[in-house]
Amino acid sequence: MVAKPDNNKTSSILSSVYSAFLGSESALRRYLGRFLYRQEDIDDMVQETFLRAYRATRQRDIEFPKAYLFRVAKSVAMRELGRKAHQMTDYLEEAAAEEAPQPGSLEEHLQAEQTIQLYCNAIAELPPQCRRVFLMRKYQALSHKEIARELNISVGAVEKQVTLGIRRCMTYMEKQEAAADSSLPPAHQEHSHD
Structure with a gap:
């Protein structure tokens, strides 16, 4: 669960992103579960999704917060899959070198x-x-x-x-x-x- 940010700049936009997050958290977890299988990874990616969406509200208006959260979630998942693919490539290269x-x-x-x-x-x-x-x-x-x-x-x-x-x-x-x-x-x- 993500704690609601507490600062003077919390606006109606941030409130709408936070509300969208609270209303979509379980759906976000299921969505990210399509890309990631470890619960720890999903938890981390849900947290990362919220933080990125929160940071974005400080730079621009988010017109459709729920859709934006899912777009951010997909981006976060793709980045994580890319990172894992690089790890796997490194592992395979090391294994091939050892063999x-x-x-x-x-x-x-x-x-x-x-x-x-x-x-x-x-x-x-x-x-x-x-x-x-x-x-x-x-x-x-x-x-x-x-x-x-x-x-x-x-x-x-x-x-x-x-x-x-x-x-x-x-x-x-x-x-x-x-x-x-x-x-x-x-x-x-x-x-x-x-």
Whole structure:
């Protein structure tokens, strides 16, 4: 719960943003739950949404406070997802570096980085619920039961989403690799398949 700001500049605009927030807090939590799955993250993003909306009232009039809150919430969620994607990319790069038995050529290193980037792009393209389940399973290494309990869905639904995520990621990567191969000159294509 966010405490009502107490200062002399509290205006009817701020009151309308605060009122809109109070009336929409549970809806904001559900909305942010579409992007984020950890309750702590959702709590933080709800707080951040209110603070950003509050700061904005000091700079301009907010004509539709409820709609503005949801727009801010989406922006906050997208920023958080971007931050988490960067963390995942860093993690995957570190894991790949640790697993590499010996330093390869520059071409191999570049190809590995491109594969990691493709994988991250494939995950980003998954539908929100599928992406959430997939990351909980693959990135956080949670069991199907733990994911089901956390998201309040069946274990079967978790299994279905993980399978869907794997299939879609593989399809995405195959399409991207095929598109990259088809854009190579013919001589290079023959060499790349040796």
